Amino acid sequence: MLGCSPFFKLFFPAEAGAQERHPQKLHVAVVGAGAFGGWTALHLRRRGAQVTLLDAWGPGNARASSGGETRVIRATYGPDKTYVELVARSLQLWRESEKRWQRPLYHRTGVLWMAGEKDDYERAALPVLRQAGVTFEELTPAEAAKQYPQINFEQVKWALLEKEAGYLQARQACEAVLGGFLAEGGEYRQRAVEPAELAGGELPGLKLSDGTKLVADQYVFACGPWLGKIFPDLLGPLIQPTRQEVFFFGTPAGDARFSEDNLPTWIDGGGPFYGIPGNQWRGFKLADDRRGPAFDPTAGERVVSAEGLRAARDYLGFRFPALKEAPLLEARVCQYENTPDHNFILDRHPQAANVWLMGGGSGHGFKHGPALGERVAELVLGEKSPEAFFSLTRFARPATR
DSSP: OOOOOOOOHHHHHTTTTTTGGOOOOOOEEOOOHHHHHHHHHHHHHHTOOOEEEEOOOOTTTSSSSTTTEEEOOOOOOOOOOHHHHHHHHHHHHHHHHHHHHTOOOEEEEEEEEEEEEEOOHHHHHHHHHHHHTTTEEEOOOHHHHHHHHHHHOTTOOOOEETTTTTEEEHHHHHHHHHHHHHHOOOOOOOOOEOOOOOOBBBOOOEEESSSSSEEOSEEEOOOOGHHHHHHHHHHHTTTTHHHHHHHHOOOTTTTTTGGGTTTTEETTTTTEEEEEEEETOEEEEEESOOOBOOOOTOOOOOOOHHHHHHHHHHHHHHSGGGHHHEEEEEEEEEEEOOTTTSSSEEEEEETTTTTEEEOOOOOGGGGGGHHHHHHHHHTTTTTOOOOGGGGGGGGOOOOOO
């Protein structure tokens, strides 16, 4: 059972039941019902806070970075121990939540990393994974090809198979978190939000799109690609939404080679793509991980480009030869919200003692939602202080709003 492995014991020896503590009652408004905001609201509610969760279009909606069907969950992060800890805790919480809500959210397919000629990132991950007790296997190209003959391992130097990794159901997970939050006494309002002007070192309230005002004791802004627009002077230069394209191709009828039973989720370290087989029968997912052009998540048209589709087809035919003529079933445009160093922002607003900022998912945030929500709940309730790794202080003197 993964929850009892050394992976979790190493970093979280006494976490069981921690989210059930109940400190003093206070009212917290959480803006954004995606993976970051939804989990934060749920953890705050479980700790006894009165919580109002707000979102302009709803959890996992088509504009949101937490929208879409699937997201990868994996522990390989080069030499970075911080993210391995977060993945460990998050996976534990994902699995606990599946049992609690009696619905599947996590699919254990394994994740296959195909290391290219520049393999420093994958090599640096190995000692960190070993220390954390992550179950993995190193494969030569010949060994990988024998295990997965569907894949052409040309230009692959070696492969790393994370055995407990896989994918998460993104949109459905956001809905499940909201359902759990409501069942445990939380309040949800589907409203657009505009913060009032700061006064006396605090935020006095929120202006809602229905003309009303919401006043709380503390405020958490977990607005994904919109966070920089809400606080333009402070976060506008630090959170840049980029346009990303995702494709779903059809596999041959009755051909199980490209199902999640026979093929892991995969990441091509030598190329720009990653993919997920199965995807709840939507098709063979191929996603371009290169940072795209700047994108407006509210008004941007979500139609994939001819150039992007051509690049995806060329790659698919090279890496998965049997799918060279596979038809495109559907495609979507989503976005990353990149910080300069691709690390998250979890910090207090420098000019507002009752405002907390949570964002910069940078294309890899969804999997971490449960653990990040837990950490931010601890910050809001005064149980912990912001970590330098996720603090705004790591950037060179950002301007303030």
